[in-house]
Amino acid sequence: MIKYRLEITKGEPIRYISHLDFASLMQRAICRAHLPAAYSEGFNPHMKISFASALSVGVTSDAEYMDLELKKDICQPELFDKLSKALPPGVRLLKARQIDMRAKALMSIVDxxxxxxxxxxxxxxxxxxxxxxxxxxxxxxxxxxxxxxxxxxxxxxxxxxxxxxxxxxxxxxxxxxxxxxxxxxxxxxxxxxxxxxxxxxxxxxxxxxxxxxxxxxxxxxxxxxxx
Missing domain, CATH: 3.30.70.3190 (Alpha-Beta Plaits)
Incomplete structure (x- = not known):
C-alpha cells in the first residue's frame, strides 16, 4: 500500500458541479489512468480517496487537495503522467507527493x-x-x-x-x-x-x-x- 497527496485545480468548465460530482469525476479519471487504487472492504466497496474541504457549487479553485491510496507501489513520475492525461477539461494536476500511510486525514488538519x-x-x-x-x-x-x-x-x-x-x-x-x-x-x-x-x-x-x-x-x- 502507498498513499499520495495530490494538488489539483477545479477550473471554469466545471465551476457548477457539486463536490460529490467532483469526487466522482476524479474517481473516473483514476480508473481511466489505470492506477491501482485501493478500495474499502464490504458489500459496497469505495475507492480510498479523501478531500480536505468541500468546495461550494459555483466556486473554482487553484489548489484543491486529495489523498489517494494505492494497493501497490507506483513511482511519482508515472502516477503524475498517467493521471494528468486522464483528467477532463477544468482539472489539472499540479503536484503529487508520496506521504506516510499514517498521515492525518486532510479534513482533520485543514484550518x-x-x-x-x-x-x-x-x-x-x-x-x-x-x-x-x-x-x-x-x-x-x-x-x-x-x-x-x-x-x-x-x-x-x-x-x-x-x-x-x-x-x-x-x-x-x-x-x-x-x-x-x-x-x-x-x-x-x-x-x-x-x-x-x-x-x-x-x-x-x-x-x-x-x-x-x-x-x-x-x-x-x-x-x-x-x-
Whole structure:
C-alpha cells in the first residue's frame, strides 16, 4: 500500500458541479489512468480517496487537495503522467507527493482557506474604502444562515483571521480574504459579500461574483507540504 497527496485545480468548465460530482469525476479519471487504487472492504466497496474541504457549487479553485491510496507501489513520475492525461477539461494536476500511510486525514488538519473574488461594483473608490474599512474594524457581524430544515445565526468575524484586502478598477472590485475552517464551523465568501451589500450598502452585483479558492492551509503551510 502507498498513499499520495495530490494538488489539483477545479477550473471554469466545471465551476457548477457539486463536490460529490467532483469526487466522482476524479474517481473516473483514476480508473481511466489505470492506477491501482485501493478500495474499502464490504458489500459496497469505495475507492480510498479523501478531500480536505468541500468546495461550494459555483466556486473554482487553484489548489484543491486529495489523498489517494494505492494497493501497490507506483513511482511519482508515472502516477503524475498517467493521471494528468486522464483528467477532463477544468482539472489539472499540479503536484503529487508520496506521504506516510499514517498521515492525518486532510479534513482533520485543514484550518484556513484563501479566496480571490472578482465582481462588478458601481461605487467609487472612496465609498468602497469606507465600507471595507468599517467591515474590517467591526468586532462582530452576525448573519442568518437558512437551510430547508433550520435557521441559524452565525457570527462571521471570528472566522476572519486578517483584514480583507481589495482594489477597484474600471467598475470591477477585486477582494482577497482568508477564512478559518474550524471543527465548529466556518463562513462562506457569499455570506461576506451579502454583508458588504446589505449592511455596508456597497453597490455590488453579488450574483455575478467570480469566487476562486486560492489555497488551503494548516498553520500557514499549504496542505501539499504537510505530512
Amino acid at each position: 484556513e482557506a484563501s479566496y480571490s473574488i472578482v465582481l462588478p461594483c458601481q461605487d467609487n473608490l472612496n465609498t468602497v474604502t469606507e465600507a471595507v474599512n468599517k467591515f474590517n474594524q467591526t468586532k462582530e457581524i452576525v448573519v442568518v444562515r437558512e437551510t430547508p430544515k433550520k435557521r441559524k445565526e452565525i457570527e462571521i468575524k471570528q472566522y476572519l483571521p486578517k483584514a480583507m484586502q481589495y482594489n477597484l478598477e474600471d467598475n470591477t472590485l477585486n477582494i482577497s480574504l482568508n477564512i478559518k475552517i474550524t471543527s465548529t464551523g466556518t463562513t462562506k465568501p457569499n455570506e461576506i459579500l451579502d454583508v458588504l451589500k446589505n449592511e455596508y450598502k456597497l453597490n455590488i452585483a453579488v450574483e455575478n461574483a467570480l469566487v476562486c479558492r486560492t489555497g488551503l492551509y494548516h498553520q500557514g503551510k499549504a496542505l501539499i507540504d504537510i505530512d
